Amino acid sequence: MATTDLSKDLAPIVSNTMADMVELRLREYLKRKSFRPGDALPKELELAEALGVSRNVLREALSRLRMLGMIETKKKRGMVLARPDILGTFERVLDPLIIDNSTLQDIFELRLVLEMGLADLLYIRKTDRDIQELEAIAKKEVNLDNSFRIKNEIAFHGKLYEMSGNDTLKRFQIMLLPIFDYVVSVEPNPTRGDVTHMDLVDILKTGSKDDFKKGMEAHLKPHFDRLR
Amino acid sequence: MATTDLSKDLAPIVSNTMADMVELRLREYLKRKSFRPGDALPKELELAEALGVSRNVLREALSRLRMLGMIETKKKRGMVLARPDILGTFERVLDPLIIDNSTLQDIFELRLVLEMGLADLLYIRKTDRDIQELEAIAKKEVNLDNSFRIKNEIAFHGKLYEMSGNDTLKRFQIMLLPIFDYVVSVEPNPTRGDVTHMDLVDILKTGSKDDFKKGMEAHLKPHFDRLR
DNA sequence: TTTTTGATTATGTACTACAAATGAAAATTT
DNA sequence: AAATTTTCATTTGTAGTACATAATCAAAAA
Known part of the structure; x- marks a missing residue:
């Protein structure tokens, strides 16, 4: 193999921040577990611990999903998966x-x-x-x-x-x-x-x-x- | 005025979280100041103080804008406005x-x-x-x-x-x-x-x-x- | 039985501390 | 004097603690 198209062999390093990765992981998690709208999610502390990140970082990721309308949260009730408004x-x-x-x-x-x-x-x-x-x-x-x-x-x-x-x-x-x-x-x-x-x-x-x-x-x- | 169309008189209470409002405010701010891609933004502490919120809340809002590709941040350089990938x-x-x-x-x-x-x-x-x-x-x-x-x-x-x-x-x-x-x-x-x-x-x-x-x-x- | 009260619990917000990166300035070498 | 290295200062990134707030549930009172 020649040196052409190096990008195929060497994927660019993406210095993702923790929040980026957590967001990705949560996406995968929701998908893998095939959560449906309305299903309850684990609480923040549990998620943060499972992912090995601070609650702070976790909340930055959750904030994104919340903006997209993928999750909704209520004070004591916890988080539930929601239907995002795809155009919103x-x-x-x-x-x-x-x-x-x-x-x-x-x-x-x-x-x-x-x-x-x-x-x-x-x-x-x-x-x-x-x-x-x-x-x-x-x-x-x-x-x-x-x-x-x-x-x-x-x-x-x-x-x-x-x-x-x-x-x-x-x-x-x-x-x-x-x-x-x-x-x-x-x-x-x-x-x-x-x-x-x-x-x-x-x-x-x-x-x-x-x-x-x-x-x-x-x-x-x-x-x-x-x-x- | 009759009791019809109450919604005109009584706007629904939107119990927005701080992060929601900060996100909105930042949007308005970027628009009003007509920032262009590449322009530098104030640092987190300044923004947080100006908005009267904790750095924590501010970062949750910034995290959203970052996800959308509207801003990019580097460690010491601060934040710059970026071009979001509209389809991404x-x-x-x-x-x-x-x-x-x-x-x-x-x-x-x-x-x-x-x-x-x-x-x-x-x-x-x-x-x-x-x-x-x-x-x-x-x-x-x-x-x-x-x-x-x-x-x-x-x-x-x-x-x-x-x-x-x-x-x-x-x-x-x-x-x-x-x-x-x-x-x-x-x-x-x-x-x-x-x-x-x-x-x-x-x-x-x-x-x-x-x-x-x-x-x-x-x-x-x-x-x-x-x-x- | 219904209402009230209070305890409980999960999210929301604030604050502090420190790590990591990086750009700039200072010090050193050539 | 120019180039290189080192040091320093600054800003974002992450962790952790503490407390406020609101919603739920159960127990107590009416």
Whole structure:
């Protein structure tokens, strides 16, 4: 074997802190023992002793799991395994100011991908009532000035996600909004697609799924044109 | 004012622990001061004193931010703001055993949405070399037994994400795989679509973007048919 | 039987002490 | 004078003790 790809043979030394390792160990432990939400965990002192660390370090690790919503603790009752909110943790690091430009661009594209792929779910689950509400949003925007138009833009596309009947997707979209706004705000000349929101509503009313896909593609075309 | 919507008047008591509040305060602080990655933070003692909490509590909060990759610390150098890996944190809570069924279903659908929306990026960025590699994967699967076929299935769709040229998207897919596998494994009778992987490759070679979208729709049809 | 009280117990917070690492300054050598 | 080594100071990392707080359970009182 030659000297190529040393990293395969020599894993980088990761000077993990105790809290890091304890966090990992607790994860493994919870998994191995196949704890289910609601199950009670040993108390802090027992865990600390078993792991051979101070209660201090243990609590730093527990604090992380608690933040993620993996565990919940009550004063005398002890700790129980809980269901983490998978998106809640995501939200904490989603700040346009911290994320690097390359990832920002990725997320921008991710939103486009989601929006393009939404059609299939939409045509499975859309209701007349949904379309009415969507139309109301689209109608409102004709006589709005520019500042309110952005809000309306968000409302329209947000309603589309809502109509998908997928709560996780909807929440995901809400979280990505600031990122999306940020990227759009950086764009030099915001152009508009040939297909308007009202056009999309009309398609949803009477058109086929393929019609809608083509319509959405035309609606988002200015964004896609910026990609390479 | 009537007694309706009490929650507007009486905000629910959130018995946050000190660490929770300190975490929040630190977040606000970092944001307000518009710290940038690489900037140095005050030392623990100063922060603890300013916040009026013990160093212990402060460290529990810092431990969380450290886990998220928002800060990094070195022994004498102090703490610096860092760039969190937005997906890394996500990964930590993505365990099919912990996530409730409703969210599992949502994530399953999310994958379908992504896959359907991928076409536009693909047709912007696909290269001949990509298609060759994809074809190699598709060709391999004809004479594989069932256990390896799943791996190949993953390889094929993974390659598609890779061809999108969006690293975040690709990583996202990898993270969602276990969830997807889990949901699929629960399915009673895994049926196959009329359009095979080889068909998709052929479309990519000579067909139009619309052809590919229709092909992918047919390929995933069994999954979509299960939705309501 | 119901209510009250109190003991018990696990988590939450504070404080102190020291180890380890590391960057800077001082001392030494070349 | 420049380079190297040594020493020192500083900041995070870990341990341990002590006490506050809240929730549970059981015993005692009404």
